[in-house]
Amino acid sequence: MKRRQFLAAAGVAAGSTTLARPAIAQANPEIRWRLSSGFPKSLDTLYGANEVFSRYVSDATDGRFQVQHFAAGEIVGMPQAFDAVSNGTVEMVQAPGYYYYGKDPTFAVFADIPFGLNARQKHAWMTHGGGNELVNTFLARYNVHAVPYGNTGTQMGGWFRKEIKTVADLQGLKFRIAGLAGQVMQKLGVVPQQIPGGDVYPALERGTIDAAEWVGPYDDEKLGFNKVAPFYYYPGFWEGGPTVHLMINKAKWEELPKAYKAIVEAAASHANMDMLAKYDARNPAALRRLVAGGAQLRPFPQEIMEAALKAANETYDEISAKNEDFKRMYEHLRAFRNEEYLWFQVAEYSFDSFMIRARARG
Template identity: 55%
Template sequence: MKRRAFLKTAGIGGAAVAVASPAIAQASPSITWRLTSSYPKSLETLYGACTYLSELVSDATDGAFKIQVFAAGEVVPALAVADAVSNGTVEMGQTGSYFYIGKDTGFAFGTAIPWGPNSRQQNAWLYRAGGIDLLNEFYAKFGIFNLPAGNTGTQMGGWFRKEIKSKADLSGLKMRVGGLGGTVLQKLGVVPQQLGAGDIYPALERGVLDAAEFVGPYDDEKLGFVKIAPYYYYPAFWEGGAELSFFFNLDKWKALPKSYQTILRTAAATAGHDMQAKYDVLNPPALRRLVAAGAQLRPLPNDILRASYKIALELYKEMSEQNPAFKKIYEHQAAFHRDSQAYWAISDFYYDYMAVSAQQQRWDRD
């Protein structure tokens, strides 16, 4: 029996109805929100987190809280989600926070920074080390409340028309890349460009881009990059654990009943967990298909990786001197990351390294 039906029929005479009905109405008001995503419907890993959250919220409230989901371009352009949420065009959005570093470099931390935490470290920092509260202190200046929307895991370094043998080959290369990764690569000679998912393939096809990174094998396969730029590089040192964001208009968030806020927090965490599980299942077979289709898998050259690490640290020092908000979040996350890495080196990293070595070298043959 549904909760409302039970409360309306329980008790003696009409006493229960007189007490319960106003309480139910007050606790579970009928609300309809609009959610706009930065991603197209074809990317069910990313866009799918929105529909999953919407279904969870509706089920948990017996349909009283409805969230209508819109793909990129249906309400606002893919990279205009933050503004749409902030100005109240929509109550809610799903996006990559680092798309908006032009507003403030502090937006980078909601997604990922070059050579930053991996996905588990990012989630630990967000949920248990104070990261969410620290970010929301920052987002409040823009009229936004943020909840993590799911992590992609470490991303691929992207698709290139020509082979990259050293950092010299990056000079003048026009590349779609988001966040501070673009800033670091720019110092290595790349001309970074920020485009929504649906605009990347046409830009590659027309030669407007020489290279493009998006997420990883499953999404990249859907977007068709292998047909145009066959060299597929790894890893994306700028997205070691890329987190998506659910942005809420701050005033709308504050006006919600506490029960609805709790439901949204829980639904966002559930949808986020589901997103990374999808990627972990779907990426391996997608990579095999891409290689069969002609993808030339390559590691990024060591001189690019070493130079990018040095540049990133110099950039963080410079940005910290220029922006107190950046400095506050960076120092907090960097301290957590250093502490985590010391343990990671003898736990997960070492285990993974040994497990991969055992599998590749077939220790069972010894």
């Protein structure tokens, strides 16, 4: 190649490279978003999902998409967080829907309801059963788009100052439990109390409340409930598989490049599974420590479980008669649950039951 031809070719190549750079920058813009959590940083597994998510998004975009996360109250308080994402004050919020049960009981269905789905079933309903499509149809009126963002697995039934043997023992019991679960338990004589996490321990210690539910051994251990309420009941039948959602301002979501949307969804899915895995890995040792420290494990009596199930079904019928959104989502979830337990009874339950009996035999 002659020198003049070589320089001309090099000039074309250089020009092509120069032209490509703005196109790449336009397709992958620099974005800075804020994420407000509904949890304090001390709940490192729940709040830690934000660290997992933000790191993934940054790594996948070579740092061009940055998400700064904040604990509850640092930007906005938990009760106001949904409104903040709805009106665009913040781009994203981490919260379970039942925090906003007061707006509409439908919010509880996609977070968790008494006698709903376990964690695996909930994940299946959300991702392959049409659940999250229903969630986003409902949330669109609030200018919010949501993706599943975590699950604790079945929670514990809570800490009680006295032993509970019959439904009669629930009469007048002041129980820190909120939302739809509180409404169900109220039918059994419980007096629901809505108390922030930081105030639960002193309320139990003073006897202002008689019982409190929180999450499970790993998180409960940090709060020292076993020192003031020794009876630790299970299961938390009102939270068999509670889903935490990443709620995104819908207008901001729609502005994202297609590649960034895919990265957000992948990062949220990673955080979702990571949270459940952490709880499953950390709860066993925490439970052992709690029992060693004086916690007395007790299953809820069958009488209470049956009465609570009856009360829950009555509550769902009552709400469904007045709220079409709740009815639509609940009936969809219930149909999915019935099919799931047909399958789980055949394989999962029989395998788990055998292994649990084998472990008990030593």
